[in-house]
Amino acid sequence: MNAHNLAMVALTARMQHERNYTDEQLRRLTKMKRLNIDPTRVEFGWIIDFCAQSLRNIVIGLGGRMDGFTMPSKFGIAVSSELMAILSIITDLADLRKRLGEITLAFDKTGKPVLTKDLQVDGAMTAWMRNTINPTLMCTAEYQPCMVHAGPFGNIAVGQSSIIADRIGLKLFDYHVTESGFGADIGFEKFWNVKCRYSGLKPHVSVLTTTIRALKMHGGGPKVVAGLPLDPAYTKENLKLLEAGIPNMLHHIKTIQKAGIKPAVCINCFHTDTKAEIAMVRKYAEKSGARCAVSTHWADGGDGAVEFAEAVKEACDEKARFKFLYPLEMKLRDRVEKIAKVV
Numbered sequence: 001m002n003a004h005n006l007a008m009v010a011l012t013a014r015m016q017h018e019r020n021y022t023d024e025q026l027r028r029l030t031k032m033k034r035l036n037i038d039p040t041r042v043e044f045g046w047i048i049d050f051c052a053q054s055l056r057n058i059v060i061g062l063g064g065r066m067d068g069f070t071m072p073s074k075f076g077i078a079v080s081s082e083l084m085a086i087l088s089i090i091t092d093l094a095d096l097r098k099r100l101g102e103i104t105l106a107f108d109k110t111g112k113p114v115l116t117k118d119l120q121v122d123g124a125m126t127a128w129m130r131n132t133i134n135p136t137l138m139c140t141a142e143y144q145p146c147m148v149h150a151g152p153f154g155n156i157a158v159g160q161s162s163i164i165a166d167r168i169g170l171k172l173f174d175y176h177v178t179e180s181g182f183g184a185d186i187g188f189e190k191f192w193n194v195k196c197r198y199s200g201l202k203p204h205v206s207v208l209t210t211t212i213r214a215l216k217m218h219g220g221g222p223k224v225v226a227g228l229p230l231d232p233a234y235t236k237e238n239l240k241l242l243e244a245g246i247p248n249m250l251h252h253i254k255t256i257q258k259a260g261i262k263p264a265v266c267i268n269c270f271h272t273d274t275k276a277e278i279a280m281v282r283k284y285a286e287k288s289g290a291r292c293a294v295s296t297h298w299a300d301g302g303d304g305a306v307e308f309a310e311a312v313k314e315a316c317d318e319k320a321r322f323k324f325l326y327p328l329e330m331k332l333r334d335r336v337e338k339i340a341k342v343v
Helices: 002-020 024-030 080-087 091-100 124-128 165-171 184-198 212-218 239-258 273-286 298-318 330-342
Strands: 037-042 046-049 058-060 072-075 075-077 104-108 112-117 136-139 146-147 205-210 263-266 289-296
Touching: 002 024, 002 037, 002 080, 002 104, 002 124, 037 072, 080 091, 080 104, 080 184, 091 124, 104 146, 112 212, 136 273, 146 165, 165 184, 184 205, 184 239, 205 239, 212 239, 212 273, 239 263, 239 273, 263 298, 273 289, 289 298
Parallel strands: 046 075, 205 263, 263 289
Antiparallel strands: 037 104, 058 072, 104 112, 136 146
Protein backbone atom coordinates (compact mmCIF):
# COMPACT_ATOMS: atom_id res chain seq x y z
CA MET A 1 0.00 0.00 0.00
CA ASN A 2 2.84 2.40 0.84
CA ALA A 3 4.60 1.65 -2.43
CA HIS A 4 1.43 2.35 -4.41
CA ASN A 5 0.72 5.64 -2.64
CA LEU A 6 4.38 6.64 -3.00
CA ALA A 7 3.86 6.68 -6.76
CA MET A 8 0.92 9.05 -6.32
CA VAL A 9 2.94 11.29 -4.01
CA ALA A 10 5.68 11.48 -6.65
CA LEU A 11 3.16 12.19 -9.41
CA THR A 12 1.27 14.95 -7.61
CA ALA A 13 4.49 16.54 -6.36
CA ARG A 14 5.84 16.57 -9.91
CA MET A 15 2.67 18.21 -11.20
CA GLN A 16 2.91 20.84 -8.47
CA HIS A 17 6.54 21.62 -9.28
CA GLU A 18 5.89 21.83 -13.02
CA ARG A 19 3.11 24.33 -12.34
CA ASN A 20 5.17 26.43 -9.93
CA TYR A 21 8.55 26.49 -11.69
CA THR A 22 9.94 27.33 -15.11
CA ASP A 23 11.94 24.80 -17.13
CA GLU A 24 15.17 26.42 -15.98
CA GLN A 25 14.13 26.30 -12.32
CA LEU A 26 13.10 22.65 -12.69
CA ARG A 27 16.50 21.70 -14.08
CA ARG A 28 18.35 23.64 -11.41
CA LEU A 29 16.27 22.52 -8.43
CA THR A 30 15.35 18.95 -9.37
CA LYS A 31 17.55 18.07 -12.37
CA MET A 32 14.39 16.79 -14.06
CA LYS A 33 12.84 17.69 -17.36
CA ARG A 34 9.24 18.81 -17.73
CA LEU A 35 6.83 15.93 -18.32
CA ASN A 36 3.77 18.07 -19.17
CA ILE A 37 1.39 15.73 -17.35
CA ASP A 38 -2.23 16.17 -18.39
CA PRO A 39 -4.28 16.61 -15.17
CA THR A 40 -7.38 15.33 -16.96
CA ARG A 41 -5.67 12.04 -17.82
CA VAL A 42 -4.29 10.83 -14.50
CA GLU A 43 -5.11 7.11 -14.49
CA PHE A 44 -3.63 6.16 -11.13
CA GLY A 45 -5.27 6.80 -7.76
CA TRP A 46 -4.65 6.25 -4.08
CA ILE A 47 -5.43 3.07 -2.15
CA ILE A 48 -6.68 2.38 1.35
CA ASP A 49 -7.47 -0.81 3.27
CA PHE A 50 -11.16 0.04 3.46
CA CYS A 51 -13.99 0.10 0.96
CA ALA A 52 -14.83 3.79 1.40
CA GLN A 53 -17.44 4.84 -1.16
CA SER A 54 -17.13 8.53 -0.28
CA LEU A 55 -13.47 8.46 -1.35
CA ARG A 56 -14.02 6.89 -4.77
CA ASN A 57 -14.24 10.30 -6.44
CA ILE A 58 -12.61 13.26 -4.69
CA VAL A 59 -10.79 16.53 -5.38
CA ILE A 60 -7.29 17.00 -3.98
CA GLY A 61 -4.83 19.89 -3.66
CA LEU A 62 -7.27 22.55 -2.44
CA GLY A 63 -4.80 24.21 -0.06
CA GLY A 64 -2.95 26.41 -2.54
CA ARG A 65 0.17 26.44 -4.70
CA MET A 66 2.35 24.80 -2.05
CA ASP A 67 -0.20 22.11 -1.15
CA GLY A 68 -0.22 19.95 -4.24
CA PHE A 69 -2.04 20.16 -7.54
CA THR A 70 -5.79 20.72 -7.60
CA MET A 71 -7.46 17.96 -9.62
CA PRO A 72 -9.96 15.09 -9.41
CA SER A 73 -8.60 11.94 -7.79
CA LYS A 74 -9.79 8.69 -6.23
CA PHE A 75 -9.19 6.02 -3.60
CA GLY A 76 -9.52 2.29 -4.21
CA ILE A 77 -9.13 -0.77 -2.00
CA ALA A 78 -5.65 -2.25 -1.58
CA VAL A 79 -6.43 -5.47 -3.47
CA SER A 80 -7.32 -3.41 -6.55
CA SER A 81 -3.80 -1.99 -6.76
CA GLU A 82 -1.81 -2.82 -9.87
CA LEU A 83 1.06 -3.58 -7.51
CA MET A 84 -0.95 -6.44 -6.00
CA ALA A 85 -1.47 -7.93 -9.45
CA ILE A 86 2.23 -7.51 -10.22
CA LEU A 87 3.15 -9.29 -6.99
CA SER A 88 1.23 -12.38 -8.08
CA ILE A 89 3.04 -12.81 -11.42
CA ILE A 90 6.64 -11.81 -10.68
CA THR A 91 9.39 -14.41 -10.56
CA ASP A 92 12.05 -12.57 -8.53
CA LEU A 93 13.16 -9.17 -7.20
CA ALA A 94 14.61 -8.04 -10.53
CA ASP A 95 11.32 -8.84 -12.25
CA LEU A 96 9.49 -6.84 -9.57
CA ARG A 97 11.74 -3.81 -10.15
CA LYS A 98 11.23 -3.98 -13.91
CA ARG A 99 7.44 -4.22 -13.71
CA LEU A 100 7.13 -1.49 -11.09
CA GLY A 101 8.95 0.84 -13.45
CA GLU A 102 6.48 0.23 -16.28
CA ILE A 103 3.25 1.23 -14.54
CA THR A 104 1.32 3.90 -16.44
CA LEU A 105 0.35 6.64 -13.99
CA ALA A 106 -0.96 9.25 -16.41
CA PHE A 107 -0.58 10.65 -19.91
CA ASP A 108 1.12 13.84 -20.99
CA LYS A 109 -0.57 16.52 -23.07
CA THR A 110 0.49 14.82 -26.30
CA GLY A 111 -1.02 11.49 -25.26
CA LYS A 112 2.26 9.78 -24.34
CA PRO A 113 2.16 7.53 -21.23
CA VAL A 114 3.88 8.79 -18.07
CA LEU A 115 5.45 5.82 -16.29
CA THR A 116 6.72 5.35 -12.76
CA LYS A 117 10.28 5.17 -14.09
CA ASP A 118 9.78 8.60 -15.69
CA LEU A 119 9.33 9.92 -12.15
CA GLN A 120 12.33 7.88 -10.93
CA VAL A 121 10.21 6.43 -8.15
CA ASP A 122 10.32 2.76 -9.17
CA GLY A 123 13.46 2.04 -7.15
CA ALA A 124 11.93 3.41 -3.96
CA MET A 125 8.75 1.44 -4.63
CA THR A 126 10.81 -1.73 -4.98
CA ALA A 127 12.54 -0.99 -1.69
CA TRP A 128 9.14 -0.73 0.01
CA MET A 129 8.12 -4.10 -1.47
CA ARG A 130 11.41 -5.98 -1.14
CA ASN A 131 10.06 -8.25 1.60
CA THR A 132 6.63 -8.76 0.09
CA ILE A 133 8.01 -11.25 -2.44
CA ASN A 134 8.34 -13.76 0.42
CA PRO A 135 5.18 -15.87 0.89
CA THR A 136 3.66 -16.28 4.35
CA LEU A 137 3.85 -19.89 5.55
CA MET A 138 0.72 -20.87 7.46
CA CYS A 139 -1.13 -24.08 8.21
CA THR A 140 -4.63 -25.46 8.02
CA ALA A 141 -6.67 -26.46 11.08
CA GLU A 142 -5.13 -29.94 10.64
CA TYR A 143 -1.59 -28.55 10.39
CA GLN A 144 -1.12 -29.01 6.66
CA PRO A 145 1.30 -26.38 5.32
CA CYS A 146 -0.07 -23.67 3.06
CA MET A 147 1.34 -20.44 1.69
CA VAL A 148 -0.62 -17.21 1.52
CA HIS A 149 0.78 -14.78 -1.00
CA ALA A 150 -0.86 -12.00 -3.02
CA GLY A 151 -4.54 -11.17 -3.27
CA PRO A 152 -5.60 -9.46 -6.50
CA PHE A 153 -9.34 -9.94 -7.09
CA GLY A 154 -10.36 -11.95 -10.14
CA ASN A 155 -13.05 -9.51 -11.26
CA ILE A 156 -10.74 -6.48 -11.32
CA ALA A 157 -7.27 -8.00 -11.66
CA VAL A 158 -5.57 -11.32 -12.35
CA GLY A 159 -7.13 -13.19 -9.41
CA GLN A 160 -4.21 -15.50 -8.61
CA SER A 161 -1.94 -16.47 -5.78
CA SER A 162 1.72 -15.91 -6.56
CA ILE A 163 4.02 -17.71 -8.95
CA ILE A 164 6.75 -17.57 -6.30
CA ALA A 165 4.57 -19.49 -3.83
CA ASP A 166 3.78 -22.07 -6.51
CA ARG A 167 7.45 -22.66 -7.24
CA ILE A 168 8.26 -23.07 -3.57
CA GLY A 169 5.37 -25.50 -3.12
CA LEU A 170 6.47 -27.59 -6.10
CA LYS A 171 9.95 -27.90 -4.64
CA LEU A 172 8.77 -28.96 -1.19
CA PHE A 173 5.75 -31.21 -1.73
CA ASP A 174 4.58 -34.07 -3.93
CA TYR A 175 1.32 -32.31 -4.78
CA HIS A 176 0.82 -28.57 -4.90
CA VAL A 177 -2.63 -26.95 -5.02
CA THR A 178 -2.87 -23.31 -6.09
CA GLU A 179 -5.95 -21.13 -5.93
CA SER A 180 -7.52 -19.22 -8.80
CA GLY A 181 -10.24 -16.84 -7.67
CA PHE A 182 -13.79 -16.81 -9.06
CA GLY A 183 -15.12 -19.25 -11.69
CA ALA A 184 -13.63 -20.82 -14.80
CA ASP A 185 -14.82 -17.82 -16.81
CA ILE A 186 -12.74 -15.33 -14.81
CA GLY A 187 -10.12 -16.74 -12.44
CA PHE A 188 -9.32 -19.91 -14.34
CA GLU A 189 -9.15 -18.12 -17.68
CA LYS A 190 -6.52 -15.74 -16.29
CA PHE A 191 -4.68 -18.61 -14.62
CA TRP A 192 -4.70 -20.45 -17.93
CA ASN A 193 -3.67 -17.66 -20.29
CA VAL A 194 -1.81 -15.20 -18.05
CA LYS A 195 -0.28 -16.86 -15.01
CA CYS A 196 0.75 -20.10 -16.71
CA ARG A 197 2.28 -18.11 -19.54
CA TYR A 198 4.42 -16.07 -17.15
CA SER A 199 5.36 -18.97 -14.88
CA GLY A 200 5.95 -21.62 -17.53
CA LEU A 201 4.15 -24.11 -15.28
CA LYS A 202 1.55 -26.50 -16.69
CA PRO A 203 -1.13 -27.89 -14.35
CA HIS A 204 -2.14 -31.54 -14.37
CA VAL A 205 -5.71 -31.10 -13.14
CA SER A 206 -8.15 -28.30 -12.42
CA VAL A 207 -10.61 -28.57 -9.54
CA LEU A 208 -14.10 -27.20 -10.11
CA THR A 209 -16.02 -26.85 -6.85
CA THR A 210 -19.80 -26.79 -6.93
CA THR A 211 -22.74 -27.13 -4.56
CA ILE A 212 -26.25 -28.40 -5.09
CA ARG A 213 -27.55 -25.06 -3.84
CA ALA A 214 -25.50 -23.05 -6.32
CA LEU A 215 -26.66 -25.18 -9.24
CA LYS A 216 -30.26 -24.69 -8.16
CA MET A 217 -29.69 -20.94 -8.16
CA HIS A 218 -28.29 -21.17 -11.70
CA GLY A 219 -31.41 -23.11 -12.61
CA GLY A 220 -33.59 -20.14 -11.71
CA GLY A 221 -34.14 -20.79 -8.02
CA PRO A 222 -35.56 -18.21 -5.60
CA LYS A 223 -33.42 -15.24 -4.62
CA VAL A 224 -31.14 -15.80 -1.64
CA VAL A 225 -31.07 -12.90 0.84
CA ALA A 226 -28.33 -12.68 3.45
CA GLY A 227 -29.69 -13.08 6.97
CA LEU A 228 -32.95 -14.72 5.90
CA PRO A 229 -33.69 -18.47 5.94
CA LEU A 230 -33.14 -20.33 2.69
CA ASP A 231 -36.14 -21.07 0.54
CA PRO A 232 -37.25 -24.74 0.77
CA ALA A 233 -36.16 -25.14 -2.87
CA TYR A 234 -32.59 -25.19 -1.57
CA THR A 235 -33.10 -27.36 1.50
CA LYS A 236 -35.38 -30.02 0.02
CA GLU A 237 -34.94 -32.29 -2.97
CA ASN A 238 -35.75 -30.55 -6.25
CA LEU A 239 -34.31 -32.46 -9.19
CA LYS A 240 -36.04 -30.35 -11.83
CA LEU A 241 -34.51 -27.12 -10.53
CA LEU A 242 -31.12 -28.77 -10.12
CA GLU A 243 -31.12 -30.16 -13.65
CA ALA A 244 -31.96 -26.72 -15.03
CA GLY A 245 -28.80 -25.32 -13.42
CA ILE A 246 -26.39 -28.09 -14.35
CA PRO A 247 -25.56 -26.57 -17.79
CA ASN A 248 -23.67 -23.86 -15.89
CA MET A 249 -21.37 -26.50 -14.42
CA LEU A 250 -20.99 -28.21 -17.78
CA HIS A 251 -19.90 -24.94 -19.39
CA HIS A 252 -17.15 -24.51 -16.78
CA ILE A 253 -16.03 -28.09 -17.40
CA LYS A 254 -15.80 -27.44 -21.14
CA THR A 255 -13.78 -24.30 -20.51
CA ILE A 256 -11.24 -26.28 -18.49
CA GLN A 257 -11.09 -28.97 -21.16
CA LYS A 258 -10.30 -26.37 -23.82
CA ALA A 259 -7.05 -25.75 -21.96
CA GLY A 260 -6.16 -29.43 -22.30
CA ILE A 261 -6.43 -29.92 -18.54
CA LYS A 262 -8.29 -32.71 -16.76
CA PRO A 263 -11.25 -31.33 -14.76
CA ALA A 264 -12.24 -32.77 -11.40
CA VAL A 265 -15.60 -31.72 -9.98
CA CYS A 266 -15.83 -31.42 -6.22
CA ILE A 267 -19.38 -31.57 -4.87
CA ASN A 268 -19.18 -29.55 -1.68
CA CYS A 269 -21.90 -31.56 0.03
CA PHE A 270 -24.26 -30.24 2.71
CA HIS A 271 -26.61 -32.17 4.99
CA THR A 272 -29.64 -30.99 2.99
CA ASP A 273 -28.36 -32.55 -0.26
CA THR A 274 -30.10 -35.80 -1.16
CA LYS A 275 -28.58 -38.92 -2.69
CA ALA A 276 -30.62 -38.41 -5.84
CA GLU A 277 -29.35 -34.84 -6.25
CA ILE A 278 -25.74 -35.88 -5.74
CA ALA A 279 -26.17 -38.75 -8.19
CA MET A 280 -27.56 -36.37 -10.82
CA VAL A 281 -24.61 -33.98 -10.57
CA ARG A 282 -22.15 -36.86 -10.65
CA LYS A 283 -23.85 -38.38 -13.71
CA TYR A 284 -23.69 -35.18 -15.75
CA ALA A 285 -20.13 -34.37 -14.66
CA GLU A 286 -18.78 -37.80 -15.55
CA LYS A 287 -20.73 -37.86 -18.81
CA SER A 288 -18.96 -34.64 -19.81
CA GLY A 289 -15.57 -36.25 -19.23
CA ALA A 290 -14.78 -34.97 -15.73
CA ARG A 291 -14.01 -36.88 -12.59
CA CYS A 292 -16.45 -36.20 -9.78
CA ALA A 293 -16.38 -36.86 -6.06
CA VAL A 294 -18.22 -35.75 -2.94
CA SER A 295 -16.45 -33.81 -0.21
CA THR A 296 -17.61 -32.91 3.30
CA HIS A 297 -14.38 -31.25 4.38
CA TRP A 298 -16.26 -28.29 5.85
CA ALA A 299 -17.73 -30.64 8.47
CA ASP A 300 -15.31 -33.57 8.66
CA GLY A 301 -11.97 -31.97 7.87
CA GLY A 302 -9.44 -33.96 5.87
CA ASP A 303 -11.32 -37.23 6.37
CA GLY A 304 -14.27 -35.76 4.50
CA ALA A 305 -12.11 -34.96 1.48
CA VAL A 306 -10.39 -38.33 1.01
CA GLU A 307 -12.64 -39.46 -1.85
CA PHE A 308 -12.05 -36.25 -3.75
CA ALA A 309 -8.32 -36.24 -3.03
CA GLU A 310 -8.07 -39.69 -4.58
CA ALA A 311 -9.91 -38.45 -7.68
CA VAL A 312 -7.48 -35.55 -8.04
CA LYS A 313 -4.51 -37.86 -7.57
CA GLU A 314 -5.78 -40.18 -10.31
CA ALA A 315 -6.22 -37.24 -12.67
CA CYS A 316 -2.66 -36.10 -11.97
CA ASP A 317 -1.36 -39.47 -13.15
CA GLU A 318 -2.83 -38.88 -16.60
CA LYS A 319 -0.97 -36.86 -19.22
CA ALA A 320 -2.31 -33.36 -19.78
CA ARG A 321 -2.25 -31.69 -23.19
CA PHE A 322 -2.03 -28.10 -22.04
CA LYS A 323 -2.50 -25.33 -24.61
CA PHE A 324 -3.20 -21.60 -24.48
CA LEU A 325 -6.39 -20.07 -25.82
CA TYR A 326 -4.57 -17.45 -27.91
CA PRO A 327 -1.02 -16.56 -28.99
CA LEU A 328 0.68 -13.44 -27.67
CA GLU A 329 0.86 -12.12 -31.21
CA MET A 330 -2.93 -11.81 -31.33
CA LYS A 331 -4.20 -8.24 -31.05
CA LEU A 332 -5.70 -7.27 -27.70
CA ARG A 333 -9.14 -6.62 -29.15
CA ASP A 334 -9.13 -10.04 -30.83
CA ARG A 335 -8.09 -11.70 -27.56
CA VAL A 336 -10.97 -10.09 -25.69
CA GLU A 337 -13.41 -11.13 -28.40
CA LYS A 338 -12.17 -14.72 -28.35
CA ILE A 339 -12.40 -14.94 -24.57
CA ALA A 340 -15.94 -13.55 -24.67
CA LYS A 341 -17.04 -16.06 -27.31
CA VAL A 342 -15.14 -19.16 -26.22
CA VAL A 343 -14.92 -18.93 -22.44
